[in-house]
Amino acid sequence: MAIIQTEGLTKYYGPTLGVEDLSFQVEEGEVFGFLGPNGAGKTTTVRMLSCLVAPTRGRASVNGHRIGVENQAIRQIIGILTESPGLYEKLSAWKNLDIYARLYGLSGQLREKQVRRYLEMLGLWERRNETVGEFSKGMKQKMAIARALIHEPRVLFLDEPTAALDPEAARVVRHFIAELKTEGRTILLCTHNLDEADRLCDRIGVMKQHLIQVDTPANLRQRLYGRKIVVHLKALTEPLVAAVRSLPFIKSIERIDNQLVIGLDNPEEQNPILVLNLVQAGGQVQFVNELRHSLEEVYFSLIDGGKAA
Amino acid sequence: MNRVRVIIDKEWAEVLKNKMILYTAGLMPALFVVIPLVMLYMTNKEKGSLRGMESITSLPAFAGMDPKSAAQILLVNQFMFYFLMIPLIVPIFIASYSIIGEKQQRSLEPLLATPIRVWELLLGKVLAAALPAVALTWLAFAVYAVLARFVATDLVYGVIVSPMWLLALIVLAPLFTVLSVSLAVIISSRVNDVRLAEQIGGLLVLPFVAVSIAATAGKILLDFQMFALGALAVAFLDVAVVYVGAKLFQRETILTKWK
Numbered sequence A: 001m002a003i004i005q006t007e008g009l010t011k012y013y014g015p016t017l018g019v020e021d022l023s024f025q026v027e028e029g030e031v032f033g034f035l036g037p038n039g040a041g042k043t044t045t046v047r048m049l050s051c052l053v054a055p056t057r058g059r060a061s062v063n064g065h066r067i068g069v070e071n072q073a074i075r076q077i078i079g080i081l082t083e084s085p086g087l088y089e090k091l092s093a094w095k096n097l098d099i100y101a102r103l104y105g106l107s108g109q110l111r112e113k114q115v116r117r118y119l120e121m122l123g124l125w126e127r128r129n130e131t132v133g134e135f136s137k138g139m140k141q142k143m144a145i146a147r148a149l150i151h152e153p154r155v156l157f158l159d160e161p162t163a164a165l166d167p168e169a170a171r172v173v174r175h176f177i178a179e180l181k182t183e184g185r186t187i188l189l190c191t192h193n194l195d196e197a198d199r200l201c202d203r204i205g206v207m208k209q210h211l212i213q214v215d216t217p218a219n220l221r222q223r224l225y226g227r228k229i230v231v232h233l234k235a236l237t238e239p240l241v242a243a244v245r246s247l248p249f250i251k252s253i254e255r256i257d258n259q260l261v262i263g264l265d266n267p268e269e270q271n272p273i274l275v276l277n278l279v280q281a282g283g284q285v286q287f288v289n290e291l292r293h294s295l296e297e298v299y300f301s302l303i304d305g306g307k308a309a
Numbered sequence B: 001m002n003r004v005r006v007i008i009d010k011e012w013a014e015v016l017k018n019k020m021i022l023y024t025a026g027l028m029p030a031l032f033v034v035i036p037l038v039m040l041y042m043t044n045k046e047k048g049s050l051r052g053m054e055s056i057t058s059l060p061a062f063a064g065m066d067p068k069s070a071a072q073i074l075l076v077n078q079f080m081f082y083f084l085m086i087p088l089i090v091p092i093f094i095a096s097y098s099i100i101g102e103k104q105q106r107s108l109e110p111l112l113a114t115p116i117r118v119w120e121l122l123l124g125k126v127l128a129a130a131l132p133a134v135a136l137t138w139l140a141f142a143v144y145a146v147l148a149r150f151v152a153t154d155l156v157y158g159v160i161v162s163p164m165w166l167l168a169l170i171v172l173a174p175l176f177t178v179l180s181v182s183l184a185v186i187i188s189s190r191v192n193d194v195r196l197a198e199q200i201g202g203l204l205v206l207p208f209v210a211v212s213i214a215a216t217a218g219k220i221l222l223d224f225q226m227f228a229l230g231a232l233a234v235a236f237l238d239v240a241v242v243y244v245g246a247k248l249f250q251r252e253t254i255l256t257k258w259k
Ligand SMILES: Nc1ncnc2c1ncn2[C@@H]1O[C@H](COP(=O)(O)OP(=O)(O)OP(=O)(O)O)[C@@H](O)[C@H]1O
Pocket: A013, A016, A017, A018, A019, A036, A037, A038, A039, A040, A041, A042, A043, A044, A045, A192, B255, B256, B257
């Protein structure tokens, strides 16, 4: 059974729509990305799933516990990184984590072990006695991630983990998330960083008040644009183009200088045939590459019909 | 209950880093102890009656007393009222700093995502503000009562440790802290500036100041019964403000409605 399941999940803030009619599932161990513009309802969704706000309609469960019914059980197994780190700035790094470890009921030795483990893992051990208020943004974000992990949650919600960070700090955090992924934790990641979603997520839900599409990044690309390859030839002649055109699986063909941009469904199987035909027709093939659409193009075409792409 | 203790511990760790609160909480009781003692000592040394004070003996409360004792009792009563302002003011300082501090640091959202129950969080914050205030009030009074033994006449000392003032300190002071903290919760849910919250909270002390002035001026007769009634009234008020405070202190309300 999926570890997160939602059905028609809807949230209104008074008259304002937060999100409407979300139905999706996240499998255990999966990194699921929520991609959407400002106000799309990413934070609202995370808040509902972490039992911070109640859905207006619909139902959801986390690890089999129903939201609104077994909230305490859910809170015990989730960890959340909120939009802003929300640390106690006047207290030390150690104290910040220790408070949360105690709130989760970790006892003496285990608590100390966990606090130490994460401070060390994120390179903050040496600075454990310093006040968090003096930390850099990147360090604060690491602290907040450590805090979300202190009780070893099975499900982790990360709301824009790299939004406020410089590229260097963002890279460190991204790297850490990739590591968490290998531990088999289920992660729900909200972001508007397309590159991040592309690299980290197994599946992506593109949303804007409603869930527009859910799929793997690769499938999203293919679903919208099909797949394309580029063949570089030493010289491109009309007979070569004709040879390619005659193949039954070719969906589109475009000529740019000595390159052919070819649309097809299954390059893994069809490329060898294509290359063979080109060679038989006298073509000198230099390179064959897959042309990848950036997720950005996919995203914009989903969000507003390609206007901004 | 363990989580309540975690919250109290956290609040105190933060308060200890705030000099402003520490000064306020330290200075106020110290002044309320020292000033009346010094004044009692000085008036004792003054020979004869106190100029300009003869008229107070015409008040019913001081009927038949010598003017000096009457003046000293008036002073003592005034300062007993000041003692009762400690549990009104100190919790507002601590609680509004604590709650607005959480708002400014945006630390409530991650906190509310933990298994803490909102009543545990609220209780933790209430106790963290109320306990030191009550302790401070009682400690200040204990020091005052011991030292006053050396400077007050038996008649005046009898007023200091009279049943009505003991009732006020033992019952009314804790009730005041509850009132004060709950008001701080309510104010803090609307206000984002600690100073402003303290000032609004300060206004709420005014009715009490009015009562104290009326009482020391003899307009209200001070006796055990009046304090008992007063305590009862404050208890009812407490129930009301705790109810409103608890209503505001709900996960979703805190995250979506607090300004
Ligand atoms: N407390 C609130 N009161 C009223 N409306 C709200 C509240 N919180 C969110 N909304 C509205 O709900 C919608 C979704 O907001 P949400 O914060 O979930 O979006 P988001 O995808 O997280 O955006 P961002 O990328 O800016 O973080 C928005 O239209 C927002 O204005």
